[in-house]
Amino acid sequence: MKSLFKKEKNFFFMIPALVWQVLFFILPLIFVFQLAFFTKLFQNFTWDYIQQVCHFSHFIVIFRSLKLASVTAVLCLLIGYPIAYFLALCTDQRYKSLLLFLITLPFLTNILVQIYAWYFILEKKGVLNKFLSLFLSDTGNWLNTSFAMYLVMFHIYLPFMIMPLYTILEKMNVRLIEASLDLGASYLQTFFRAVLPLSLQGIKTGFFLVYVTTFGEYVVPSLLGGQKHFFVGTLISEYFFIGRDWHVGAAFTCLSIAVFVVSIMCYSEILQRLVYRLQRI
């Protein structure tokens, strides 16, 4: 123990966290792959389950989830960017911490509480319909529609987008913006040629944070999306809990991870190109 500080590297201290990480993170992922490719525990390799899953109906489910994740991430980016910009660069120091605090609060409250709040409003006899019935004779059903789902997804994940964007915009050198304006560029030109490219890293972080978490989303589609359409999260849990077909479920999980990784690489490229293309404005 004498060498606690003297020795250059002390591997001993890293063991507990490392063991935990291997046991409960890497091993579970290996077990999912194992379920998808072996009929018994690491025995009898087979492609059967993957073949069963490579079916049109499964790809539809994956693309529905991709669409949900993409729309949510793009919406959050479009609305979140101006908010982050406003908070980081246009707000008085006095109000900044309060406004920022109000963004972090929903970020750290239980997602189910937020969903319940929306459920309460969107219910057939809920607050929104009560309010609408003052003006309209017949009111619609809001629950179990894709509108409700997108609305709630946007509401929940907006803070996830604002935080990384704010962090990067806050660090930006204001002199650069002033210089650009002094040298005769318009506000739009300054934004597209200086601010936007410099915040590319924040855009990527926020976008992927939202994209990754919404792709596997289970709670919102199952509570607000109705039972008509499956999403990746709901279908996986259907296989594991109701169908009890774990092999096929694991194969579907692997397939959706594969499609998902490809889509992430595409988006990374697209975002980068888009930001540079916008510089020509």
Place this chain on the structure above:
Amino acid sequence: MLYTSKLSKSFWFIFVGLVYVFLYAPITVLILYSFNQGGFPDIWRGFSLHWYDDLFESVAIWRAFKHSIIVALTSSFLSVGMGLLWVHGARKYKREITAIFYSNAMVFDIVLAVGLLALFSALAVPFGLTTIIAGHTLLGLGFTIPVIKSRYDELDESLIEASLDLGASTQYTFLNVVIPFLYPAMFSAFLLAMIVSFDDFLIVFFCSGASIQTLSLYIFSMIRSGISPIVNALSTLLLFGSLCMILIMLMFQKNILRK
């Protein structure tokens, strides 16, 4: 400074204001109706606390709350402890080595939850509080390690050298120099891990077995079975709880800055 004209200034304020209203409207309605005299389909019938009385009398909710607390405390304690040891051990290694924990929060939850389910049932581990704690500790590590690490990076190596030169043993130095320096970060990390554990739904859903219910799971099943203002009251208390935790966290961070 960055406004273009008077017109766009008011446009900014309206836009930002609307987004904040959008973020807070559902929660406000939820809290308001937890004090409603009437039941769910009713409109406002006057102020009353009787839903809170019902809440405190419900045995199922108390049991779920007890489970949530046990899981949150244990997993936060474990993840802060292991995170502290990791950060201390890994300080002389390349920075990238710590990145293996960042993926814990990034992989989509359902894959992790399904993997844990597959692992535990293949090894015939009985499902219950221990399996949930294992999963939540893993999630917690993804949050505690970055928080503790960012504070550890500010630690001046010469403080440690001074302590050792002045005759303190290595253990004494670790316990009396390094750990007190890290206290605020450890505390924030602990609260963060608790919030993460409280909020998690999927790992509990997959790894709890049939018998254990936590608050997230309880609210989920309540939403499925229909609306009751008891859940409004429960949600209000949960919101208040996380508000308090965040305020304590912020106060600690202010103290760091002042010192």
